[in-house]
Amino acid sequence: MLPKIRSLALSFFLLPVTLLLMGLTLQERPPVNPPALQAQTNTDLPAGPAYGVNFISWAKGLTPVSDQRYANGRAAGALWNRWPMYWMNIEQSEGNFSWAYQDVAVENDIAQGFRIDAILLGTPPFYTTSPAGENFTPVPGSILAVNEIQAATPQGLYDPVFADGTDTPGAGKVINPANRWARFVYTAVNRYKPGGILAQQNGWTNGEGVTHWEIWNEPDLFQFWDGTVEDYARLLKVGWLAAKQADPNAQIIFGGVSANDTIGGDEPDFYNKVMALYDADPDAPVYDYYHDIFATHNYLYAWRSWKYVFIAGRTLSARGLEKPIWLNESGVPVWDDYPGPVCEPNSPYRATMSEQADFIIQSAFFAAFAGADNLFFFQLYDDCGNQPGGTNHDFYPPSACTGDPTIDPGGDAFGLFRNPNDPVRAGCYWDSPQPETPREGLAAFQVLSTYLTGVEPLWRQRPNGGAQEWIAFYQPDTQSRVLGVWSRGGAVETAVITATSSANTATLIGPDNNPQLITAVNGVYTITLPAATNHNALWDPTLFPIEGRPSILIEQDDLPPTVSLTAPPIAFTQIDLSWSGEDLGSGMDSYDLFVAVDDGIPTPVLVATTAVTTTYPAELDHSYRFTLRGRDKAENASGFTAVTVITRDLPEKTYLPVVISGP
DSSP: OOOOOOOOOOOOOOOOOOHHHHHHHHHHOOSSSOOGGOOOOOOSSSSEEEEEEEEEOOOOSOOOOHHHHHHHHHHHHHEEEEEEEEEEEEEEEETTTTOOOHHHHHHHHHHHTOOEEEEOOOOOGGSSSEEEEEEOEEEEEEEOOOOOOTTOTTTTSSSSSSSTTTSSSOOOOOOOOHHHHHHHHHHHHHHSSSSSSHHHHHHHHOOOOOOEEEEOTTTTTTTOOSSHHHHHHHHHHHHHHHHHOOOTOOEEEEEEOOOOOOSSSSSSTTTHHHHHHHOOOOTTTTTTGOEEEEEEEEETHHHHHHHHHHHHHHHHHHOOOOOOEEEEEEEOOOOSSSSSSSTTTTOOOOOEEEEEHHHHHHHHHHHHHHTOOOESSSSSTTTTTTTTTTTTOOOOOOOOOOOOOTTTTTOOOOOOOOOOSOOHHHSOOOOOSSSSOHHHHHHHHHHHHHHHSBBBEHHHHHHHHHHHEEEEETTTTEEEEEEEEEEESSSSSEEEEEOOTTTEEEEEETTTTTOOOEOBBBBBEEEOOOOOOOEEEETTOOOOOOOOEEEEEEOOOOSEEEEEEEEEEEEEEEEEEEEEEOOTTOOEEEEEEEEEEETOEEEEEEEEEOOOEEEEOSSSSEEEEEEEEEETTOOBOOEEEEEEEEEEOOSSSOOOOOOOOOO
């Protein structure tokens, strides 16, 4: 047997170990029950999200991945495929580009109906700014790694982007060949864009091609980017300008960061630091801060998916910007299935197959509520994880464990599917007794791609003193509420949920994707929430990074909202009114306000308004009766509520005469 593989599960190409180890001293936890999370509304975001999976395919050679692999990606419900275009594998000598493998992957992805998040990264050794690159001999690399040289800042990065000596784009301008990165990006985009070289070769006429380009991967980790924050800001700027010169419609993605907060990664607060540099660049506002989409990653700790997306939104809104935010890597490897390590239930940063499925649901609900527009799982198959190509060990059951971690072998089981038993197709770990079959995570991902689509964030609560997590979305197309609920800790909880349907019926779905119809009793649903079980966060053994098994309750909203209206009983020449409404099924949409003067006929003051206050001009010595009706997003209207205000001309103070009697 092979020696036990001790390395940690790695993010995308390598898990951000530095990020995770930072948690050893920082003890990161969400607050138990912060007030802001009580019935928190967040309904001004676009409907979504879309779904993708990393490595449905990649540029593996002249033979594409199998049709079965593509079929499994479609079965998951993925619309997007994310994989890298390694610069060092494409530009094999200065100015000489070999696109054969990438052509095969792009052609087959498009033929199979997938959209592509293409990552551009990996400095060729002859362009590195590191002295070590001078005598470096390139060797075939794993699809899951870049080495120290390939992470280097490329030569010519600070040279002008355009041949006229400027960084100012314009029609017909030529890329400066001295800026090697600009030349590579322009060449890649020009080849694969809709209407580009490959599209012309294939006769594509319906917009087929690559439209989304990610500039590097996890630049906040030294293992992917050895430059400074300033260097990456320049890399992104150059990439944006060069890509847009090739295709003005190209969408440029900020290289997905391993952690979007002030404590994670090798360079914490990376996104905000780059944006601060652009604040000082007078051209940045003109060119959309050099990116169209921001991307972040998250592994193991589901709540961080909310945290990282929320912080990104705050970074953008502080500058008056709105951009899509993608969680384009998320996942957790399993320990209780081949390739294991099946002998290590406490293996750091791992989970059981059941817990992996729970993570998939929880991470998506957290991220989507914070405003994520696209959610990607890492990854479709196990492939090689973070191990060298060809790594394998025989299957063995837990009963064969020796208890010696240096002997019991293990690997990285990230996949929704196990590897096939063909060494050529699998690349690694081809001895599973259940080859190319799905794990529980597939059903969980299918739940998301089937039911958590076309939704708007509605509200979020933590009932029972913070022991439960409730995250609600509204789905306009079905006029339904999609509510995810689970226990946050190590105790079984009972969720008591008020019905929003007059039929008192709803669909209940778990990560196993087995929907069932349930009935409310006395207007409430009672759902048992299993306790959380995962304690595999190395930095805090008391934390449940994956919380209890989630349930999803889907219920059509056909009950009216409740509304209230307030005004002073007595006023002068203006009447200040305020009102509010509550609808936990779909959220408030608008209000109608009417007034009747001296018992006259009601006339409209405001119709279909989203305002919640107004000042009404009045005349003295009259009676004003105001009535309010609210309407929710499912088009259910409340009854009328009313207040009466009388206007009088009263002085602020009344002085009575004082009579003083003489002696």
